[in-house]
Each structure stands twice: as C-alpha cells, then as structure tokens.
Amino acid sequence: MRVRFRLGTAAACAAAALLVPTTALALPPDDDGSGDGGGGDGSGYSVEVRFTDDGGGGDGDGGYTDYVPAACWWVPIDYWPGIDPSDPEEFKEYFYEEVYPLLRGHAEAGQIAWPDMDVFDWAIELHEDGHDVMWYEIECRDSHNPTELGYNMGGETEYYGETLGITNHPFILGEQPEPGVDPEELAEEARDRMVIEEPEIERNPKGTGTLAGATLVNLPTWFWATNPEESIGGPDGERTIRAEVVGGDVWAEVTARTDGLSIASPAGSTFCEPALAIVEWTPGADDSAGCTVEFSKASVQYAEGYPVAASTEWSATWEGVLENGEQVGGDLEPLAREITVDVPVAESQATVRQSD
Incomplete structure (x- = not known):
C-alpha cells in the first residue's frame, strides 16, 4: 500500500513511521523507463545498500551490495486534472486562486505541505531560464511519514501530535531528491542477513x-x-x-x-x-x-x-x-x-x- 501526502487529506496527517533520505539511488532496470523498478506504481523503488558482516563472506572484504525497499519517493503531481505540473506559472495561479483559499479548518494541515510563495516564483524563473521544471509530491510505502526524519523540503510543524513538513516542491525535471529508506527497516534487514x-x-x-x-x-x-x-x-x-x-x-x-x-x-x-x-x-x-x-x-x-x-x-x-x-x-x-x-x-x- 502507498500513502500519498496530499494537501488537506486525513491520511497525510495521520501517517507516521521512520524514514531517512538517501543521496544515492540504485534501481533495478525497468522496461518502461519509469525508474520504479518495474513496479509501475512506485512500489518497486529500491535503494542500493552495502552489508558488511564481521563473520566474513561477500566479495572479499566481508561485504556485498543488495537492494532494500524504499520507504518514500518523489513523483510528479497528477491529482489536479487539466493542470500541468510542468508549467510552474499555471500551477502557481491555480494553486493560489483555487486551492489555497480552501485550506482552512480541518484542511489547514494542507498549508504545511506547501512551500512559501517565493518557491513558486523560483520555479517560474527556472522555467523562464530554459529549465524543464516539474512539481513533485512525496509518496510513501505503508504508513511512513516523510517528515519524521527530514525527508521533506524543510520546515517541521507539530499538528495534532504529528510532525508535518513540506512534501510538495518543484525541481528541475529528474533532479528530485532520491528515495529514502527506513533506518529501522534497514537494521531489520541487516539482522536477518547476519x-x-x-x-x-x-x-x-x-x-x-x-x-x-x-x-x-x-x-x-x-x-x-x-x-x-x-x-x-x-x-x-x-x-x-x-x-x-x-x-x-x-x-x-x-x-x-x-x-x-x-x-x-x-x-x-x-x-x-x-x-x-x-x-x-x-x-x-x-x-x-x-x-x-x-x-x-x-x-x-x-x-x-x-x-x-x-x-x-x-x-x-x-x-x-x-x-x-x-x-x-x-x-x-x-x-x-x-x-x-x-x-x-x-x-x-x-x-x-x-x-x-
């Protein structure tokens, strides 16, 4: 199961677990070029990890590499039909005219998930300078919370017992942060391989x-x-x-x-x-x-x-x-x-x- 951290949704506010971002991603090859390991829906994202056991084995220095499931990853926003996430000016206009006014009351948590106005303007400037820009959101496996361990774009807010942060952000196309792995899951995987x-x-x-x-x-x-x-x-x-x-x-x-x-x-x-x-x-x-x-x-x-x-x-x-x-x-x-x-x-x- 995947959890999408979309603005104003109860699921986004309630999800909680441990996540740590990675700085290097290695994915199994896929046929469609999506880079999701062939899962098609993001569930195939994997992170390359090196295991080193003091008991020896591996490739000569007691270690070997393998893949472990990613906990969260960034994907292009696709839940507003007719709004192009690769057009930052159109995206800004729609967000501030149609969406932001609705983020009140029970939907107020949705404000936390979005960056300040200057980030919207920064995306427009990048686009005008000739860069391909895309608005991304974080998706997570199971109930992982990307903000618990900083897998977001800054800002942490306590909201009814949950730690929430910025989980929607623009990046140059293909340069979004790498998927992250849950460190406790990483430890459990290591224990099972000991x-x-x-x-x-x-x-x-x-x-x-x-x-x-x-x-x-x-x-x-x-x-x-x-x-x-x-x-x-x-x-x-x-x-x-x-x-x-x-x-x-x-x-x-x-x-x-x-x-x-x-x-x-x-x-x-x-x-x-x-x-x-x-x-x-x-x-x-x-x-x-x-x-x-x-x-x-x-x-x-x-x-x-x-x-x-x-x-x-x-x-x-x-x-x-x-x-x-x-x-x-x-x-x-x-x-x-x-x-x-x-x-x-x-x-x-x-x-x-x-x-x-």
Whole structure:
C-alpha cells in the first residue's frame, strides 16, 4: 500500500513511521523507463545498500551490495486534472486562486505541505531560464511519514501530535531528491542477513573399543564449539553487521550478543559463557577450565545416544545515523541457533581413554 501526502487529506496527517533520505539511488532496470523498478506504481523503488558482516563472506572484504525497499519517493503531481505540473506559472495561479483559499479548518494541515510563495516564483524563473521544471509530491510505502526524519523540503510543524513538513516542491525535471529508506527497516534487514552459524561442537572423552564414541556416567564430558567466531561470537559473545546506503551517509549497525552456549540433554545440562564455550580440551586441562557436563545415567533407552542440543540465544540492538547526522537506534527481535547431536553414555567399570 502507498500513502500519498496530499494537501488537506486525513491520511497525510495521520501517517507516521521512520524514514531517512538517501543521496544515492540504485534501481533495478525497468522496461518502461519509469525508474520504479518495474513496479509501475512506485512500489518497486529500491535503494542500493552495502552489508558488511564481521563473520566474513561477500566479495572479499566481508561485504556485498543488495537492494532494500524504499520507504518514500518523489513523483510528479497528477491529482489536479487539466493542470500541468510542468508549467510552474499555471500551477502557481491555480494553486493560489483555487486551492489555497480552501485550506482552512480541518484542511489547514494542507498549508504545511506547501512551500512559501517565493518557491513558486523560483520555479517560474527556472522555467523562464530554459529549465524543464516539474512539481513533485512525496509518496510513501505503508504508513511512513516523510517528515519524521527530514525527508521533506524543510520546515517541521507539530499538528495534532504529528510532525508535518513540506512534501510538495518543484525541481528541475529528474533532479528530485532520491528515495529514502527506513533506518529501522534497514537494521531489520541487516539482522536477518547476519551470518550466525549453528554451533558445531566437539567433545572429550570418546571411548574406544566396545565403548566407541561413548562417555561415562558421572564423568565430566568437555564440550566446545569448533566454529567459535561464527557461532559464539568469540570470547566476548558478540557479532555485528553494518548496512550503509551506497553513496550516502545513512547507515545502521546491528550488534547481536549471546550470554553463551547451552548444552541440554535428558540426563544432564549446563550453560557456559562464551569464553568457556570456545575452549578446546587439551591433555591435562582442569575440567573447570572448560564447558563440561556430567550425565547422570546411561543412554540405554536411546539407540544412538542422548540427543544433546547445543544452542545459543542472541539479543539484538541497532544504532544508526540519519541523513542529518542525528543518531538513532533501538532493540530488535532476538535470534536463536541450535543443533542436536547424539552422545552415547555408558555405565561401565572400564576406563575411557581420553584423546591425545
């Protein structure tokens, strides 16, 4: 759904969300030359964004570019039949003689959406100097408010709890401001693209002979992640991904944090902070130096061994910078990763030989 910020409409006054303008636009190619990504109605507008994940991948420096949906964009005004938005003199005359007198009472908010008289005159001067001039308006996807983060042509007015600004303006044809992307949506997109792998785990001891692969009841079994950076975030339990509008100043960075690695089974469980979860067993190491579990009974009822779930849960926050340099941020939906492996547990007087 699109929201058009037309003068005097209730929808224009009520729309609210987050938007940040871009300074560089990249659109997928379209067949009709409209530049809307083939959507035909503006819904196909996209903004090129570079994602950089500290987990690597991408095109050699941990990054890659892709498109995200635009939140708002400028289009030629077309809602006054018979009035040519490319004729600034005719446009001014019609507006001030037919429209402006009606912007009273409940329609007073419409005044806020239009610039002062000198802007109308400036458009006429440009036209007289030989420039192709067009009057544009802002259209938005869903309920985004272009003024909340400055995607307008200046002026912000509080009107019954909403922040409204100038959303109609003339520009030289084709030189209207670029579409903008919602920074929170940018952060959500980055979070969804964050490379956090399932924990791949190894353990010690593993029995040999008749106890091949097994550990023993009440014997500390050491677990660790063999992909520590990708699945645990290293000793600090932290991962980041950054999304930057290509050619612009707008960015959003997501930071995911985990408290550690959970090891859960029907006969024994533990939770280990990141610094312990990534410590590999070595001969002679004290059990307190790693992530260990003691299984309380043998896995005789499980043909392949106890199902042991290794999982991480991640909180996610974001911060970013708007086009005007203002800092923004907040919380995002958490993330979770899990893998299950079978661990046979035996009850025996035999000695389980630890790996060297």
